[in-house]
Amino acid sequence: MSTVTGTTWNCYDSATMTPREIYGRTLAEMAKTNDKIVGLTADLEKTTAMIYFAQAFPERFFNVGIAEQDMMGAAAGLAKCGLIPFASTMAAFASMRAAEQVRTDICYQNLPVKIIATHSGISFGHAGTTHHCTEDLAIMRSFANMTVIAPADGIETSLAVRACMDIPGPVYIRIGRGFEPPVFQDENHEFKIGKAIEMNPGKDLTIICCGIAVLQSVLAAKQLAEQDGLSVRVINMHTIKPIDREAIMKAVTETRRILTIEEHNTIGGLGDAVGSVIAESGKGCVFRKHGMQDCFSEIGYAEDLYSYYGFDADGIVAKVREMMGLEFEADENWEDE
Amino acid sequence: MEKKELARYLELCKELRLKIVDVMTWSGGAHVGGSLSIVELLVMLYFKYLNVNPKRPKWDDRDRFILSKGHAAAGYIPALAMKGYFPEEELKSFNHFKSPFAMHPDCNKVIGCDASAGSLGHGLPMALGLGLGARYLKKGFKTVCLLGDGECCEGSVWEAAMAISNFKLTNVIPIVDRNHFMIDGNTEDEMALEPFADKWKAFGFDVLQINGNNIEEVDDALSKAWRMTVPTMIIADTVKGKGVDFMEGNVKWHYASADSALAEKSKESILKEYEEASRCLQ
Numbered sequence: 001m002s003t004v005t006g007t008t009w010n011c012y013d014s015a016t017m018t019p020r021e022i023y024g025r026t027l028a029e030m031a032k033t034n035d036k037i038v039g040l041t042a043d044l045e046k047t048t049a050m051i052y053f054a055q056a057f058p059e060r061f062f063n064v065g066i067a068e069q070d071m072m073g074a075a076a077g078l079a080k081c082g083l084i085p086f087a088s089t090m091a092a093f094a095s096m097r098a099a100e101q102v103r104t105d106i107c108y109q110n111l112p113v114k115i116i117a118t119h120s121g122i123s124f125g126h127a128g129t130t131h132h133c134t135e136d137l138a139i140m141r142s143f144a145n146m147t148v149i150a151p152a153d154g155i156e157t158s159l160a161v162r163a164c165m166d167i168p169g170p171v172y173i174r175i176g177r178g179f180e181p182p183v184f185q186d187e188n189h190e191f192k193i194g195k196a197i198e199m200n201p202g203k204d205l206t207i208i209c210c211g212i213a214v215l216q217s218v219l220a221a222k223q224l225a226e227q228d229g230l231s232v233r234v235i236n237m238h239t240i241k242p243i244d245r246e247a248i249m250k251a252v253t254e255t256r257r258i259l260t261i262e263e264h265n266t267i268g269g270l271g272d273a274v275g276s277v278i279a280e281s282g283k284g285c286v287f288r289k290h291g292m293q294d295c296f297s298e299i300g301y302a303e304d305l306y307s308y309y310g311f312d313a314d315g316i317v318a319k320v321r322e323m324m325g326l327e328f329e330a331d332e333n334w335e336d337e
Numbered sequence: 338m339e340k341k342e343l344a345r346y347l348e349l350c351k352e353l354r355l356k357i358v359d360v361m362t363w364s365g366g367a368h369v370g371g372s373l374s375i376v377e378l379l380v381m382l383y384f385k386y387l388n389v390n391p392k393r394p395k396w397d398d399r400d401r402f403i404l405s406k407g408h409a410a411a412g413y414i415p416a417l418a419m420k421g422y423f424p425e426e427e428l429k430s431f432n433h434f435k436s437p438f439a440m441h442p443d444c445n446k447v448i449g450c451d452a453s454a455g456s457l458g459h460g461l462p463m464a465l466g467l468g469l470g471a472r473y474l475k476k477g478f479k480t481v482c483l484l485g486d487g488e489c490c491e492g493s494v495w496e497a498a499m500a501i502s503n504f505k506l507t508n509v510i511p512i513v514d515r516n517h518f519m520i521d522g523n524t525e526d527e528m529a530l531e532p533f534a535d536k537w538k539a540f541g542f543d544v545l546q547i548n549g550n551n552i553e554e555v556d557d558a559l560s561k562a563w564r565m566t567v568p569t570m571i572i573a574d575t576v577k578g579k580g581v582d583f584m585e586g587n588v589k590w591h592y593a594s595a596d597s598a599l600a601e602k603s604k605e606s607i608l609k610e611y612e613e614a615s616r617c618l619q
Contacts, residue, residue, distance in 0.1 A: 038473065060473050065503070070462045070496035077466020080452070081474060082397065085466075100456060101493075105463060109444060109453050 026158040030165070031057055038078050040064065040087040042071045048088040048118050068093040072101035072113075079111035084165065090124070091117035091174055095136035106170045107143040114164050115172045120150070121211065121263030122297040123176035125305040133174075134292045138268025140172040141241040147171045147193060148241040150262075150270075152214035155184040156238060159191035167193065176212060176263075177302065183215040183236075194239045196247040202233030205320055206251035206258050208274050210237050213261035213311055220316035232320060240270055248277045256328050257286040259319055263311060266291040286328045290319050338553050340618055346552045347618070349380045349419070351611040354580045356415035356428065358595065358603045364411065364431035366594040368440065370584060371485060372412030374516040374550070374575040379416040381555045382481060386563060391421040394449045400478050401467050403452040405460020406485035406514060407441040408592075414438050414447060422449035458491025460484060461511060465497045468509035479563065481510045487519030490528050495540065502541030502568045510562045511542075511570040514549060516577040518588045534572055542570045549573025582606045 031037045031053065038060040039053040045063055054061040062078075064071045068089055075085040087094070094102070094117040106113045117136060124131045140148045147167050151157040157175050164171040189197070199214060200221045207217045214236045221232040233255055235247055251258055258278065260271035271289030278285050290310065297305060306312050310319065353376050361367040383389070387400040404413045411431075418425040430436035437446035441455025452463050464482035471478055488494060501509050515533065517524055524530050534544045545561060547554040549571075558571045577591070578584030581603045595603065 038470070062469055062504075064465075064496070064500050067493075067496035067500070069458075069493040070465065070500055073459055073462020073493065073497065074466035074469065074500070076452075077463040077468070077480075078470040080401070080463070080467055081470030081476075083470050083473070101459065101462070104453070104456050105459055 026162055027053065028056060030162065034084070034165075035060075036082065036084045038062070038083045038085050040071050040075050040078070040085055042066055042068045042089045042093070044089050047090075048116070050088050068098040069101050072098040073105050075113045076101070076105035076109060076111050079106075079113050084112050084114065086114045086116060088116040088118065090131060091120035091133035091136045092131055094172075095133060095139045099139055102140075102170075102172075103143045107145045110145045110169050112168060113170050114161075115170070116161070117172065117174045119177050120174040121176060122292070122305045122309070123180070123212070123263070123302050125297065125300045125302045128299055129296045132297050134263070134265045134297070135268070136172070136174055137240050137262065137264050137270060138272075141268070141273065145169045146241065147239070149173045149193065149239050150210040151175060151238050152211060152236050153180060153182040153184060154178075155182055155187055156191065159187060160193070160238065163191055163193050174211070179302065180212050181215060183218065191238075194242045194244060196244040197236040197238065198233065198247075199236050200232065200234040202231040203255055204231045204257065205323060206233040206235060206255045207261060207316070207320070208235045208237050208248065208251065208258060208270070209261040210240065210270055211263050212306065213263065213316070216306075216311060216313045217261060217316055219313035220320065223313060223317050224320055228321070230320070230324065237270060237274070240273055243273045243277065245277050248274055249281060252278055252281060252283045252285050256284070257323055257326075258288075259323055260289050260291075261311065261316060262291045264291050265294055267294055284328050286323055286326045288319065288323055290316070338556055343552060344615065344618055346380055346384065347611065347614055349384055350376050350552070350580075351607060353380060353412065353416055353419060354607045355604055356419070356425070357412050358581075358600050358607070360411045360415055360428055360431050361593065361595045361603075362597070362600045363429050364440075364594075366432070366592060367411035368408040368592050369411060370518065370577040370588070370590040370592075371406060371514065371516060372409045373579045373581060373584065374577050375409055375412050375483065375514050376579065377550050377552050377555050378483060378512060378514065378573055379412060381552065381559055383416050383420045385556065386559045387481065388478070389420070389449070391449060394422060398476055398478055401451045401464075401480040403460040403464050403480065403482045404442060404454050405464075405482050406457070406488055407454030407460075409485075410438065410440060410442045413442060413450075417447065417449040420449065457485065457488040458493035461494050461497035461501070464509045464511070465500050465504075465506070468501065468506040469504060471508050472506070477508075479508050479510060481512065484511060484513045485519075486513055486515045486517065486524055486530055486533070487527075489513065489530060489533075490519075498537065498540045498542070506568060507565045509568075510559075510565075513570070513572050514575055515572050516575045517586075518577045518591065520588075520591055522588055537570055537572070542568050545569065545571045547571060547573055549575040550579050580607045580610055582610070
């Protein structure tokens, strides 16, 4: 077992996997030097790996039992004492069971509660649809004061968890089940909330994605370069709200084809956030949203589902090829709009 | 309690009731029934028990009060004004454009208000968090949470009750305003709460059952709750619409507005009851 103290936010069952150690170290560091950090969970201290925090800091860790509404309300109360609560449970329960507590107790009162929601999207595929969550981005981005982040991997989660301390209000960080392979090799890149990261340069089409789609999009871009000679830009839009409008507008004017990919319903999530920016710009652009097409997921292990729904590199390659055959308005005069 | 002290609280209760009628008039409509029922509780909390300072409303060590039955803002907000958090004159803006005061209180707008509330079943979980936070920070402040009886239909109330008891918190004081009515009618007809005290006892609380419209009983219960050594809560049996004879125990007055004639009639009733109570003191 890992000897690091502190908390982790995923559900690795194996201590040999590095992302947990990365999270653990980050959070242990944070909690050691900041006694305002408190932790909450709702009977998922092992599943969300809050247990490391619990063991290191029992006097400031609170497991409220299977009671997510109570957890979010209590997190608001703790924040009212000047503390910085990290509340962790599965995304389905954080965003839906306790939605009103998040909206009314945390967002409306504008309290610095950090919600770390695990098992998002269809990452817990074999658990069945009750434990999937393809609605949280839509729900959370509609709450005023809320910042919404969907990190690409463990390293980015670690960076996001650290960065969210600088946000004075509430933050929602959605992560998967924790078995996803990493995109980043180390933490040596700039992570700024609200600032997208260009993972791959390109001029023919831009993929704007978050979460697990980032790695797969990078792989797809490589494949498309080798096989089709295409230059595909990949933008890691880790912050869904506030969205990086500048990166989107740059993609519109420079590549004029945009594909969004999210492990979420295509209604209300990343795709709609990007689509609004494009529509408001008045610029012509080929635009497609790739995600769950307003349906509940089939049952299966995550990797099978990712491939079935086209969230893997092959699925993304097929989407891009389809879009390359579409025409956009031949209008080179951008001054008249 | 000494007669002089009791006379002072009686007077404060009368004043608060008159203000509730004013708010009912100025606002164009207020939850008057459930505001009148908690007057004695608000007066005893704000004028005797809560360690608060209107000059330092955000003072870290202050006692906290959460009006979980947020719809009683028409009683709570005038009480804050009487305590001196803001001029009573400002109450005239109640419900109007850009007023800090609405049907349900907003802690980012109302000075002295510790928690936004209105959606039922939210206050006690927040009180739990305040209690846990105070204990971790080794601070001595208390958190009082005033719930409605109808509110106790909400499951989240019991999630928090379970946790307060589990964590053995003695710095959180839940009080239920047992005024017997929810919007649609008598609680026992709509969704039976009884045996109500037994439910709280089963959740691990010492239950203090009192007449919540009796100043001395409220005083006694709060004094015991302030010194509790095991989780303790108060069931304050009250009369909805208390103090205005034609509103008492009548669900019609859960929410109402008042024209000047109705306000006058209401105030007359309040003053009459006050005079009788004062006479009894002599």
